[in-house]
Amino acid sequence: MHLIQILLPLYDNEGNQFTQDEFLKVRDGLSERFGGITTYMRSPARGLWKETKETTVQDDIVIYEVMTPDLDRAWWRKYRQQLTADFRQALLIVRASKVELL
Template sequence: MIEVVVYCNPFVISQKPWNAWAVNGKMVLVQLLLPLYDNEGKMFPSHFFTALKTELTENFGGITTYTRSPASGLWKEDDDKVVYDDIIIYEVMAEELDLDWWKAFKLRLEVHFKQDEIVVRSWPITKL
């Protein structure tokens, strides 16, 4: 096994072992909806996303990124103001959902991207 070391990666919480093939194909699909721009409308630097891709690949053995055509997100804030955001989607498959790890990772993302919330969601799936 080759070990890859990434220095100054803000997303490193712990090195989790991964297994790309789950028993009976039962896995969890986890999606991260990531903003392309900060709250002032400035695009996040590409190294933010590169570091995140590296970390998720190391932890889960692979990643799918939907980056060619950003998705649009709309939501209402407390004062009924509609907020718009361009997002990209990263997703990984995991053998099981480690809620404590994902909650800590989500918090790290929210701090790093300076967001009130970053949506991280999961579904049980069967890998065929």
């Protein structure tokens, strides 16, 4: 089993907030494809990283998770590219972890 996490920003790089419809489109599409989804939206996570020695960048994000028995890397690569364009990002994180159900 694989856990896929998608980290989506609340704002684009110019500070414009994404609409609820944009998040619902992602949620509904993933739910339809994978039969369910977990969303962490009430308390956005805050990401900080150093772009340069002098510059720290901040993002407020929400996290979407789906579980799937098979990891279709080609599909996820294409989907990440689509989300990167849709959410106007230079880099958008989609990560997979192998999990063991107990």
